[in-house]
Amino acid sequence: MQKEKVCSKKKCFSPEVIKRLSLYLRDLKNLQEQEVEVISSDEITKMLDISSAQFRKDLSYFGEFGKRGVGYEVSFLIRELEKILGIYRWWDIALVGVGRLGSALLGFSGFPQFKLRITAAFDNDRKKIGKAISGVEVKSLEEMPAVIKKGGIEIGMICVPPQFAQSIAERMVGAGIKSILNFAPVSIKLPAEGIYIANVDMACELQTLVYFLNRRH
Amino acid sequence: MQKEKVCSKKKCFSPEVIKRLSLYLRDLKNLQEQEVEVISSDEITKMLDISSAQFRKDLSYFGEFGKRGVGYEVSFLIRELEKILGIYRWWDIALVGVGRLGSALLGFSGFPQFKLRITAAFDNDRKKIGKAISGVEVKSLEEMPAVIKKGGIEIGMICVPPQFAQSIAERMVGAGIKSILNFAPVSIKLPAEGIYIANVDMACELQTLVYFLNRRH
Known part of the structure; x- marks a missing residue:
């Protein structure tokens, strides 16, 4: 949070x-x-x-x-x-978890106007590794640390199932990631100071709407 | 907003x-x-x-x-x-725009624990209409008002390209939708009072992270 x-x-x-x-x-x-x-x-x-x-x-x-x-x-x-907002240079993003949400984010058209771009994508599914989605080649998780370090990538995006989110976050931070946008519906705890985590949980976003609706009934 | x-x-x-x-x-x-x-x-x-x-x-x-x-x-x-939060009954959701993000939301596992479920999905692409995605049949946009009215659906989810978001929102509200979660990267204006709109813009979520990163450099 x-x-x-x-x-x-x-x-x-x-x-x-x-x-x-x-x-x-x-x-x-x-x-x-x-x-x-x-x-x-x-x-x-x-x-x-x-x-x-x-x-x-x-x-x-x-x-x-x-x-x-x-x-x-x-x-x-x-x-x-x-x-x-700091939009004077491009910010590269590493995405982990190329499922439906991850693929949707790889194709999201709203990033470039904020100088944001996903430049690396990782998955552990052999059927996905090596394929390009929206122009980004999916690589294996083993390659992640080297790619993040080499690219100086500081932003990570987590789109894996909840039970894997914590360990992926730790591996990202170990490789040099400084801030994480977490789409997995689970809270991530990191020991390192100065790492920023923001969560997007679709159900929690909807809950605000339900709260309003509920007060009308 | x-x-x-x-x-x-x-x-x-x-x-x-x-x-x-x-x-x-x-x-x-x-x-x-x-x-x-x-x-x-x-x-x-x-x-x-x-x-x-x-x-x-x-x-x-x-x-x-x-x-x-x-x-x-x-x-x-x-x-x-x-x-x-009002989680004492199920809340049905109508989703418009079964692209990659829409499909990802149809399969999102985090909704049921909040008693949220997408029960209707609409698109104008003939190749998608009639197909079932995560158990929900995609219907044409023409069918939307009747389905929303018949089901008493009050929550809408917009996953269409930005140029169509405003008119979809208006048609949803016309059919009885009371609150909207908008994923299109554009602000929706509605004349009706008492309609709640929440926006999820992936780029804006990321911008908070960039702001933090930027202050470190």
Whole structure:
């Protein structure tokens, strides 16, 4: 699970702030493609379906980006968000577990705009090893440490069944991985300090919706 | 995007609280399978890799569940979390877009323990329509409104390319869907009040990791 607070030069805030900034950036890029140059605070929050107070608060951790009465210049805001989020270089990702979810992630079209790319994929299934999925060759787990070290890969993605997630995470960290996105429905514990783990559990995401629905009934 | 606050009888809190409660529940169920009956606050937070303050705060929105000096009774805490989260009945889900991600979700093993099940799947690809994936028959998009209405399905899952997500969401809501988990990397805007949308964007999840990594360099 993610640590509950991170700190910038200005203040401490929840990792959710970073996730929302990524969503703002994604939608601003869509606007830029539609050749929108300036957007008001009202328009931006309507587009994002979020309160303007939340939007301003999220940005306020990092500086002042809008002009009172004028709004936000789209290209400027994109550049600033990219700086905050660290999107100034490509980040390589090593994925383990080329099942249905792993294959889906290998083909996911949303990564390149954030300068993210899966450059290595591993599985222990001999039928998969040697095949290319979305242009990435699947290699054996034995090859993982060497590939991660040689490529200087720092981000790992775990798409294996839950009972294997912990040991895969440990092997990844041993090879040099510094942060892990875990899709296995199990919590991973790592002894090393300074390794960041984020979890995506589809059932937990849905649970928020069920909670809301349940309160309506 | 999710609304930034929800309220219980006691207090208002972030939807992230609900997501964390789901993670607590998932891990407590794993403990129960290992026949652990009582767990201390220290053990539980170590297992979850989260501060004990965060854990107690998350629970405090809903009541008192531990005994000072004794800890938490696992089966009691599971029952209480299930009550809070609304896991007392099965929730059916309609999925649209049976590509690689949609297929992976149809086969995801983590849903049943939360009483979640995908009971209907739709696509506009004639090669997919009529086929069964993980036991669910893929139907045409034209059949969607009738199937959702007849089944009383309230949860929708969108796994289509971004340019189709908005219109699919509108058609889902028109048919009776009350909450949507959106996997398309685009923000959906809905005019109707009281419809909950949660977004899972793999790139945005990764962005949090990149932010952390970037601050190390």
